[in-house]
Amino acid sequence: MDFIADRLNNIALICFLLSIAVPITINYINFKYHQLTDPKWKKEEDEQSKSNQQ
Numbered sequence: 001m002d003f004i005a006d007r008l009n010n011i012a013l014i015c016f017l018l019s020i021a022v023p024i025t026i027n028y029i030n031f032k033y034h035q036l037t038d039p040k041w042k043k044e045e046d047e048q049s050k051s052n053q054q
Contacts (some may be wrong), residue, residue, distance in 0.1 A: 038046075
């Protein structure tokens with residue numbers, strides 16, 4: 001039984017790390033994608049909304 005408990009702890013640790021790494025990676029890729037592909041009017045609109053919030 002100790003063998004199974006050790007494996008479950010390793011799997012839980014791997015899943016925990018993936019649950020942090022995957023969303024951060026997807027968010028980074030999405031941010032870079034929008035930086036490269038958004039049209040000019042969309043970028044200007046985002047800048048104006050940011051300046052209005054401050």
